[in-house]
Amino acid sequence: xxxxxxxxxxxxxxxxxxxxxxxxxxxxxxxxxxxxxxxxxxxxxxxxxxxxxxxxxxxxxxxxxxxxxxxxxxxxxxxxxxxxxxxxxxxxxxxxxxxxxxxxxxxxxxxxx
Numbered sequence: 001x002x003x004x005x006x007x008x009x010x011x012x013x014x015x016x017x018x019x020x021x022x023x024x025x026x027x028x029x030x031x032x033x034x035x036x037x038x039x040x041x042x043x044x045x046x047x048x049x050x051x052x053x054x055x056x057x058x059x060x061x062x063x064x065x066x067x068x069x070x071x072x073x074x075x076x077x078x079x080x081x082x083x084x085x086x087x088x089x090x091x092x093x094x095x096x097x098x099x100x101x102x103x104x105x106x107x108x109x110x111x112x113x
Contacts, residue, residue: 010039012056020058037061038069067105074098 026033082091
């Protein structure tokens with residue numbers, strides 16, 4: 001790597017059954033680091049036109065927290081999609097779906113978006 005590169009590192013500790021027990025991360029550009037209970041990494045392979053992904057969560061990750069995590073990821077993806085493509089209409093539909101999903105999961109009250 002050259003001088004103008006940054007590293008994001010994930011360390012995953014596994015239990016005796018190969019299930020994530022602890023996930024830690026650190027970023028080289030700002031020195032931030034911490035523990036987390038879930039990490040979903042998605043990588044685009046332009047040569048193969050395929051998405052590669054790594055989905056990890058610890059056995060301590062609660063279902064309620066996973067639902068909030070998914071809801072927030074969907075909202076974040078809608079914002080990223082809008083920035084990447086300029087497609088405000090589809091971004092709005094994605095966001096509406098995320099709010100609908102949040103209502104169905106019980107983490108948002110109906111009509112509270």
